[in-house]
Amino acid sequence: MTHAVRLVACLALLAAASPARAGFITYAFTSDSSDSGGSLAGSFRVDTADLLDGILSTGDVRDYQFTFTDPSGGTTAYALGDVLPDLPVDPATGIPLAGFDGFVLGDEVGGGAAQAFLTSEALTPGGSFWVAVGGGEADAGFGHWEIGPEAVSPVPAPAGLVLGLVGAGCLAVRGQRRG
Secondary structure (H helix, E strand, O other): OOHHHHHHHHHHHHHHOOOOEEOEEEEEEEEEEEOOOOEEEEEEEEEHHHHOOOEEOHHHEEEEEEEEEOOOOOEEEEEEEEEEOOEEEOOOOOOEOOOOEEEEEEEOOOOOEEEEEEEHHHHOOOOEEEEEEEOOEEEEEEEEEEEEEOOOEEOOOOOHHHHHHHHHHHHHHHHHHHO
16 A cells, blocks of 8 residues: 555544544423422433443433422532432433333431432423421422433534644655655
């Protein structure tokens, strides 16, 4: 294979290469109803790379923020407790697989807890049961999850064509020095 053919082949491969991508899937919960007039809302993020195994687990959750607003208007914030059990999800979308049930548990410092069920049906308004205890008050009801990717941005990397042109320039300079 001649140097020119190799160069053209390398340039074609580099031009076709796309930059690496990284991203997160956001899980956002909103209550739709409650027994006593309170509400539960919150969200967390998961790196898409952590879902490649098809399992959402406690260790995958980042930036967990849930707040219970009790019927009297007081608020309680929660720290991540657990995702129980580890939940089978579609690796591309993060949506729980049909037939599997799990829940996300938040813990209040001082003894309260918030729990929102996460299932494939939980994307439908009223499709997810929730319960929260905090600040001496308790409530329960139904809500839903919105699960979707955050805006995906390319990891900063030179485009394939730019790398190819730089390589071709280096080879050209090298060839001129030899000749």
